[in-house]
Amino acid sequence: MNVAEMKAKHILLKEFDFKVKELYRGYSDKTLYINLDDNTIKEKEVPQSMKEKFIGGKGYGLKMLWDATKPETKWDDPENEIVISPGPIAGITQYAGAGKSLVVAISPMTDIVIDSNVGGYFGPFLKFAGFDALELQGKAKNDVIIVIDGTKGKITIEEAPAEAMDSHILAEQLTEMYSDSDAPRDMKNISVISAGMAAEHTMIGMLNFSWYDIKRKNVRLKQAGRGGIGTILRNKKIKAVVVKAAGVTADPNHVADMEPIKERGARFAKEMKELDPHQCRMKQEGTAHLVNIMNDYNLLPTNNFQYGSHKDADNLHSRVWNSYFTQGMNDGCWIGCTMNCAKAVDNFELKSGPYKGDKVIVDGPEYETAAGVGSNMGIFDPETVIELNFYCDTYGIDTISFGTMTAFAMECFEKGLITTAHTGGMDLSFGNIESSLELIHQMARGEGFGKIVGLGVRGMKKYFAENFGADPKFMQDIGMENKGLEYSQYVSKESLAQQGGYAMTNKGPQHDEAWLIFMDMVNNHIPTFEDKAEALHYFPMFRTWFGLMGLCKLPWNDVEPENNAQTDEPAKVPEHVDNYITIYNAVTGQNIDKHEMIRQSERVYNYQRTFNIRRGYGLRKHDAQPYRAAGPVTVPEYESLAEQYDKQMKENIGIDPEGKTTEEKIAITRRYREDRYEQLLDAVYKRRGWTDNGVPTLAHMKDLGMDLPEVVEVLSKHQ
Amino acid sequence: MSKITVNDNVVEWNDGLTITELLKIMKYTFPMLIVKVNGELIRKDQYGTYLVPENSDVKVVHLMSGG
Ligand code: SF4
Numbered sequence: 001m002n003v004a005e006m007k008a009k010h011i012l013l014k015e016f017d018f019k020v021k022e023l024y025r026g027y028s029d030k031t032l033y034i035n036l037d038d039n040t041i042k043e044k045e046v047p048q049s050m051k052e053k054f055i056g057g058k059g060y061g062l063k064m065l066w067d068a069t070k071p072e073t074k075w076d077d078p079e080n081e082i083v084i085s086p087g088p089i090a091g092i093t094q095y096a097g098a099g100k101s102l103v104v105a106i107s108p109m110t111d112i113v114i115d116s117n118v119g120g121y122f123g124p125f126l127k128f129a130g131f132d133a134l135e136l137q138g139k140a141k142n143d144v145i146i147v148i149d150g151t152k153g154k155i156t157i158e159e160a161p162a163e164a165m166d167s168h169i170l171a172e173q174l175t176e177m178y179s180d181s182d183a184p185r186d187m188k189n190i191s192v193i194s195a196g197m198a199a200e201h202t203m204i205g206m207l208n209f210s211w212y213d214i215k216r217k218n219v220r221l222k223q224a225g226r227g228g229i230g231t232i233l234r235n236k237k238i239k240a241v242v243v244k245a246a247g248v249t250a251d252p253n254h255v256a257d258m259e260p261i262k263e264r265g266a267r268f269a270k271e272m273k274e275l276d277p278h279q280c281r282m283k284q285e286g287t288a289h290l291v292n293i294m295n296d297y298n299l300l301p302t303n304n305f306q307y308g309s310h311k312d313a314d315n316l317h318s319r320v321w322n323s324y325f326t327q328g329m330n331d332g333c334w335i336g337c338t339m340n341c342a343k344a345v346d347n348f349e350l351k352s353g354p355y356k357g358d359k360v361i362v363d364g365p366e367y368e369t370a371a372g373v374g375s376n377m378g379i380f381d382p383e384t385v386i387e388l389n390f391y392c393d394t395y396g397i398d399t400i401s402f403g404t405m406t407a408f409a410m411e412c413f414e415k416g417l418i419t420t421a422h423t424g425g426m427d428l429s430f431g432n433i434e435s436s437l438e439l440i441h442q443m444a445r446g447e448g449f450g451k452i453v454g455l456g457v458r459g460m461k462k463y464f465a466e467n468f469g470a471d472p473k474f475m476q477d478i479g480m481e482n483k484g485l486e487y488s489q490y491v492s493k494e495s496l497a498q499q500g501g502y503a504m505t506n507k508g509p510q511h512d513e514a515w516l517i518f519m520d521m522v523n524n525h526i527p528t529f530e531d532k533a534e535a536l537h538y539f540p541m542f543r544t545w546f547g548l549m550g551l552c553k554l555p556w557n558d559v560e561p562e563n564n565a566q567t568d569e570p571a572k573v574p575e576h577v578d579n580y581i582t583i584y585n586a587v588t589g590q591n592i593d594k595h596e597m598i599r600q601s602e603r604v605y606n607y608q609r610t611f612n613i614r615r616g617y618g619l620r621k622h623d624a625q626p627y628r629a630a631g632p633v634t635v636p637e638y639e640s641l642a643e644q645y646d647k648q649m650k651e652n653i654g655i656d657p658e659g660k661t662t663e664e665k666i667a668i669t670r671r672y673r674e675d676r677y678e679q680l681l682d683a684v685y686k687r688r689g690w691t692d693n694g695v696p697t698l699a700h701m702k703d704l705g706m707d708l709p710e711v712v713e714v715l716s717k718h719q
Numbered sequence: 720m721s722k723i724t725v726n727d728n729v730v731e732w733n734d735g736l737t738i739t740e741l742l743k744i745m746k747y748t749f750p751m752l753i754v755k756v757n758g759e760l761i762r763k764d765q766y767g768t769y770l771v772p773e774n775s776d777v778k779v780v781h782l783m784s785g786g
Contacts, residue, residue, distance in 0.1 A: 279750050296748045518749070518781035524727045525780070557783050564782070565753040565760060571783055 001162060003177040011159040013144065016041035020153045021130035026088030026253045026587040027051065031064070032131040032155070034146060036236055037078055037138030039157050046132060053706065057087030058115050058547040059604040060133045061104035062611060065113060066710070068137060071614050075108040075228070076235050078139045084193075085133035086123030089587050090550025091253050092336070094265040095579070096272070097552030099124050099334020101209065107227040107507075108203045109401075109456050110484035112612045114227025114507050117547055119333030119342065120209030120220075121191035124550075125150060125245040128252050140237040147178060151189075151246045160239055166196045166394040166444075168360060171210040171219045174242050188212040192219075193241040195230035196396025201446030202454025204401040204486075205230025208393060215329050221363050222333045222342065225398040226510055227485060234396075248335055256589030264579040269338040271559050276339075280558045281318070286331075286343040287367040287554070288321040294371065298641075299491045299517060301376040303430045304407035305480050305628050306637050308491040312380035316370050320382050339555050345386055352437045353391060353444075362390045365399075371489035372403025377410060378430025388440060395444045400510075401456060404486035406439060408457045408479050409449075417470040423449045457481040477627045483508040483617070492629050495521040496673075497532040500680050503625035504536065506608045506618075512553065513540040519571055533683035542572070544601035549584065556580075603706050606689075606696045613695060614714045620694040623681060631673045635662045638669070645669055693718065725777045732773050738766040741777065753780040 021028045029046045046060075054063045061083040068081045082105045092098045101123030107114035126134055129150025136146075145160040164170045171192045180186040192210040199205025207230050208221040224230075251258055276282055281289050291313065294300035298308035314320075325343040333342040345362040365373075365385055373388040374380065392399045412418045413428035420426065426435045426449060442450025452463055457479045464470035480487040485508025492498040498521075501514035516535050519525045526532045546553045561575045568574070577594055585591055592600070612618030632638040638645055639662060646657040649665065653672045657665055685692055689700030695718040701707045721732040725745060738754055738761055754761045755778045761769050771777060 281750075293749050296746050515783055518783060522726060522747075522781050523779075560751060560782055565780075570753060570780065573782075 003173055006160075006162040006173065007177055009160070009162045012156060013159060014039035014041060014157040016155040018043060018130070018153045018155065020150055023091075023127060023130075023253050025256050025589050027056070028127065028130045028132050030131055031060070031133040031135065032148070033135045033137070034155075034157070035138040036136070036140040036144065036157070036238070041155050041157070043131075053603055054607075055088070055548040055600055055604070056132060057085050057090075057100075057102040057550050058104060058544070059607075060085040061102055061115065062113065062604065062608055064133065064135055065104050065106070066611055066614075068135065069106060071616070073106060075106050075111070075232060079137060080106045080232060082136045082229060082232055082236075083133060084123065084126065086127055087548055087550030088253075089583060091124035091127050092255070092261060092583070092587065093248065093250075093334075094258070094261045094336060095583055096265070096268055096332075096337045096339045096555040097334070098336070098550060100546070100550045100552050101126075101224070102547045102550070103207060103224045103229055105227075105229050105232050107229070107484070108231050109228045109458070110508050112483065112507070112615055112617050113608060114229060114485075115547065115608075116207075116224035116226050116229060117512065117553075118207065118209045118224035119222035119552065121211040121245075121334065122193055122209045122241075122243055124248075124252075124334065125189075125191050125243040128245045128248075129243060134241075136236065136238065136241070139235065143237050143239045145174065145239050146241045148241070148243045149178075151244055163239060165239065167194045167208040167221060167396055168219075168390075168394040170194045170240060171208060171221060174240055175210065175212060175219050178242050178244055184212065184214045184217055188214055189245045189247060191243050193233075194239065194396070195233045196394050197444040198440070198454070199230035199396035200234045201451055202397055202443050203228045203231055203456050203459065204398045204405070204454065205232070205234060205396050206398045207233060208396065211333060213330070216344075216346070216361065218361055220333070220342065220344065220361065221393055223393065223398070225400060227507060228398075230396040253587060255587045257586045260582050260586040264582055265336070265338075268555065268579065271561055272338045275562060276559045279560065281322075282339050282341040282554065282558050283331075284327060285318045285322050285325065286341040286364075287558075288343070288365055288370055289318040290367040291321070291370050291375075292317040294367075294490070295375075297522065298494070301371055301407075301489050301491050303378050304376060304404075304411040304478060305487070305491055306411070306634070307640055308493075310375055310380065313375060315380040315382060316374050316385065321365070321370070324382065324386065337552070337555075339558070341554060341558075348386055348390065350390065351383070351387060353441050355394075360390060362386050363393060365389045368489050369399040369403075372400050373406075373436070374403075376403050376407045376489060377436060379433060379436060380431070381433060384433045384436070388436060391437075391440045391444075395440065397440075397443065400488050401486040402440070403489065404480050405453055405457050405460065406436060409453050409460060411478055412460075412464060412470060412475070415474075417475070418464060418468055422468050456484065457486055458484045477633045479626055480628055481509070482625055482629075483622055485509060487629065490515070490517060492517070493631050496676055496680055497526055497535055499625055499630050499677060500532065500536050500684055501539075502629060504623045504681070504684060505540070506605065506612065509629075513543055515539075525571070529679055529683035530687075532680060533687040536684045537687045538572075538598070541598045541601040541605060542577075544605050545580070545597055548600060548604060549580075551580070599704065603704050606701060606704060606706060607711065609690075609694075609696055610711050610714050613718060618694065619718075620681060620685075620692070623694060625677065627670060627674070630677060631669055632666060635666070638662050638666050691719065695719065721773050723771060723773065723775050723777055726779055732771070736771045738769050738771065741771060742766070742779070745779065747779055747781070749781050751782040753782065754778070755780070
């Protein structure tokens with residue numbers, strides 16, 4: 001069936017005309033609300049108070065989600081929303097990494113708010129259509145697509161029965177369907193949000209955000225991966241959301257002052273040109289440049305985070321990815337991104353599944369994917385990593401969670417907690433390529449053991465204990481989840497600060513709040529609890545700011561100015577921080593400094609913590625980590641680094657390991673490390689202005705100007 | 720044993736030790752490093768020739784990257 005025939009099968013449910021409002025200094029001050037229960041479509045004004053306190057992006061998403069839901073709203077209740085908001089800087093093309101959207105929802109994995117930062121053209125195009133945010137609420141009866149046409153000022157909700165479900169086909173079909181012609185100059189004006197078959201049958205569904213790659217003449221995808229937002233999309237029976245723009249002009253945001261933005265952008269582009277080839281090689285390898293580095297520092301998760309390196313890790317070395325990635329393309333996931341790190345493998349021939357034999361573009365692998373579906377599952381075959389990457393994307397599931405969950409199931413299998421009797425005959429040993437591929441196809445079909453793995457680590461722990469008699473205590477130790485979300489792909493055992501950087505996060509263990517391993521473990525820069533607490537205050541607040549703005553984090557510190565070493569705080573990359581402040585002020589016409597920047601984030605960060613508390617979470621007990629994140633659980637793990645652990649026991653704990661069994665040494669190490677983690681929580685809570693139960697104090701919220709009545713109502717019960 | 724400290728870890732020293740060799744010994748393969756010997760910044764183009772003195776305090780600062 002061609003796209004015209006597919007379109008003929010659409011049933012129009014609702015049409016809504018609107019006047020496209022021009023942006024002014026980064027904002028339209030309007031948002032779009034769509035409810036699929038009754039096909040309501042309406043525009044909402046953004047009150048000035050919301051703009052001041054919540055800024056945009058994740059801030060807007062949190063505020064709208066709070067207002068739309070009740071404390072007991074579940075992920076699959078109709079009132080749960082998916083809110084997509086790009087932020088005031090999104091859509092500029094003169095500085096790298098300014099096309100991100102922030103997506104928030106109540107997560108099926110965690111039952112708290114999830115937020116995910118994603119590229120692709122959707123966010124900027126939504127703004128160009130005149131909306132600072134999009135709220136999707138309610139549930140459709142049959143599969144629908146929503147089309148936001150920013151060229152005509154028209155929004156439609158259409159039943160769409162004929163299009164494909166999997167993203168690599170669906171995004172292409174819809175791009176062609178809604179483009180004015182098949183010429184690249186028109187195709188590039190369409191962006192699509194979609195999920196895929198496995199998003200329907202697992203809790204780890206993600207959203208693909210598309211853009212049209214003019215050079216490749218094909219549709220590319222970026223992912224809002226974490227926390228199951230794709231599962232919600234499919235639960236709402238949304239097949240896709242399409243946005244159409246009239247094109248991209250030089251200043252669609254109508255910024256207050258373009259010159260400083262251009263000047264900083266040119267300065268950054270020069271750094272990329274001159275320094276990136278000698279620094280991270282982001283333009284050649286993307287974040288995949290990290291695989292061998294992490295292996296060298298014993299930080300590459302291997303076999304469910306048991307180990308930090310592997311003898312075969314060279315098979316996933318950055319030079320291997322370099323050879324797979326097509327070079328010399330424009331790999332920016334938004335226009336003007338001179339970092340160009342969205343690398344892709346072209347003409348990859350699939351070896352399994354429904355698309356076997358097809359030659360496809362695979363977006364990635366990025367570091368997290370290479371480690372997640374590679375080393376952490378004991379897989380060191382790059383082509384299998386690429387294949388799993390492709391299927392995760394097109395089926396609409398998160399590579400990070402898929403990797404960590406499958407690794408958990410594999411360890412349970414190897415340790416005899418589950419057997420082939422439970423897996424439907426599948427050998428789930430680490431490194432089993434055939435089983436790994438079968439699992440993902442089962443997830444897409446919604447059948448077999450794949451469906452059980454698709455519950456996530458927390459779901460599997462419960463299921464294995466209740467149905468297979470597996471030991472809950474051991475699974476608690478080795479199951480790499482916190483708050484219900486799977487860990488991303490770094491071994492945190494030797495960095496106490498990173499343990500906090502993972503388990504103290506608002507949404508669950510994703511490294512985007514703080515990545516402190518080098519600072520802590522290698523540089524020994526933050527030795528005291530107070531030092532670590534300062535880092536766990538500053539970096540999560542600083543990094544939250546990207547999510548308020550519609551910015552990508554990578555250009556901040558994946559290339560660094562030549563004189564960065566001579567600055568007073570090189571880890572913060574002061575010149576780039578100054579770029580961001582300059583750009584924010586130039587876009588909005590405001591005049592903030594680096595302190596107000598952190599305050600902006602603090603308001604939203606503490607609001608998110610309060611949101612979790614409102615839902616019955618967000619307390620100290622929810623910041624607990626599985627012991628595998630903090631130290632060796634098993635004898636082989638301890639013995640793989642026995643010399644190091646013994647030395648620490650002697651020097652740090654003051655106990656002589658001589659004559660002790662490995663089990664005894666594991667217990668001593670564990671007591672010490674668990675106690676240190678509790679001390680870290682104390683120090684960080686204090687620094688963040690929280691009680692020792694992890695609750696923001698009313699005084700702190702007042703000081704931040706966030707003592708809103710609904711916030712005070714929640715927090716006053718916990719002071 | 721002749722020694723130096725590298726990021727507060729005691730490391731064996733030998734005559735003619737350059738920064739390049741030291742980074743190799745420490746398996747410090749990360750590309751964004753700041754190296755200081757007794758507080759003095761060593762430029763990248765000196766890594767192959769600069770000789771690390773005995774008993775010196777070496778700091779190899781890894782800038783964050785990641786994620
Ligand atoms: S740095 Fe990479 S991920 Fe970030 S905006 Fe640019 S291309 Fe996209």
